[in-house]
Amino acid sequence: MIAAGASSIVPLGVASADQRRADALVALLLGTDEVDAVGSWQGRAPSVQLTVAATTLLGLDDHPGELDGYGPIPAAMARAIAADPTGTWRRLLTDNSGRLLDYGRTTYRPPQPLVDHVIARDRTCRFPGCTRPARRCHIDHQLPWNEHGTTAECNCQCLCSRHHHLKHETGWTVTGHPADDLTWTSPTGHTYRAPPGHYDTPDHEGPPF
Template sequence: MSSYPPDVEDFDVFDVSERPWDESLPDARIHFDLGRAEFAGSQLARAAAEQMGAIARVLDEARRHPEIYVALDDEPTKRQLGIAMDAAIADIAMRLSMAEGTVVAQAHQADLLRQRAPQVWGAFREGEISAANARCVAATLDSLPENAATDTALDAKAIEWAVLPPARFKGRMHTLRERLHPISLTERHQEAAKGRRMWRENDRDGMAWLGVQVTAPDAEMAWQRADSMARHLAEQPGETRTLDQLRADVVADILTGRLDPATAPHATVGVLIPMMTLLSLSEEPATLDGYGPIDADTARKLTKHAPSFHRILTHPVSSTILDVDRTSYRPPADLKRWLALRDGTCRFFGCGRSARYCDVDHTKGWAQGGPTSATNLAHLSERHHTVKTESLWKVEQGPGGILTWTSPTGAIRTTDPPPF
């Protein structure tokens, strides 16, 4: 690897004894900026390795010293250790504005590389292998049974291919994994099929991505069916949609039951729509439960076919919810509906779990005098509800449903309910 930052002597394109180094020359500027770009890439890799290693070390410390994150009177129980780890993961995630799953993944990747691919880990820390390629090595190791000879072979090959771009490097790693794996492909496929899943990712402008991981034969058959139906529709008189649009519409029609409403499963979708928008007197966006802002036309179409409405009284100017104070521990149905629409997701910093799968938590505990009202309730996932209640994390709720979270190590962040 060349030294950084680049020196004039490194650029043998120019004979500096005969020609002065002049940054006003375009070839000189290009040469310098290429060197700067290479140096920046090396520094990015070094920083990624440092962050990954630091995350792993924090979790190691939390595992050895759970008292930093949970109150202990004696030796920690298994449950307390688990809560301490969850609290530490949440602390890292909040400080780094990172998903908690990413925190766990990075710590695991660092451990894998340190223990099973020391050459790659060393090169990564020196900025000689990109973060993408280092993560690919970790993922490959994670999919292989631990074996000293296999790990050494993979480590050596990864160093040999370190300069390859990520796509090419990933292809080499895939081929190498097949050669090194001691378990048959049949057995591996049976195990991998257990991880099939479906997911959704929100996009901009009222759109979202819907993905599904299934076996390769099922994926091929599903694709062929959607493609065949789309091509059939494309041949119909007056059809103007593209094949991509038709395939997407076919899949959406099948999954939502629009093709056969009689057999469609019942699904409830919450929409918070301003009354003036509903009456077509305003184009103010509505809020779709689990997504966020949607345009007025789409909101009116959804409410047009709604079997029933739930009225929530709001202040005509400030939109503040009225009549929310309650004297019982459990919030009534109308208040729960409002809170679900207000929060949308778990209210812990960075958590995207839908409110419909979360607990309604009293920010100030009921036993400590906290009322059952919109000003003291918020949705928390089961995980973050436990962290908030049983670890040293603290949370306060301010006007407008704004939560202020303080971690056991002193980090402070606020989370706003939509529309932020």
């Protein structure tokens, strides 16, 4: 499909084969007239998923985009596709290793990379005074899914079975970013602070002489 449209966009001899294919791919994805016969195959415009860093879209760097099912594409091509006014964009939050931490409203059950992140971050149940290890807890949506809560690190926290039921069935409420202090309020109006999980970092001293 891309090769078929390449020669109709840029005359042979003017650009390299790779450049013509790149131009054809952009035209195909954007549904321009040059490759209308290809782009409207069986009456449907192509649908693709493109992942690209916000910094690249803003022109701050030239990291390649990732076209689902194809692979890396040049930053310029990614920006051209992003300019399509008919496209739909969704923000994806990742950690420094590229693991996705914010799935928005696309899924209720937290995927494994998000589960691993929340467990490592919280270390224990986030109810005040509870020391049950996070790996034995449930992953709770602080703002419930049925109230438009998202499946994201900013809305997911570890709660043991007992305190998970306490939160959803007895009138206890919790506020605060799960990475920071949480404030729990009992049905009687009393508030309790739950500090975030932390890792001890002992001072490293040089070897004795």
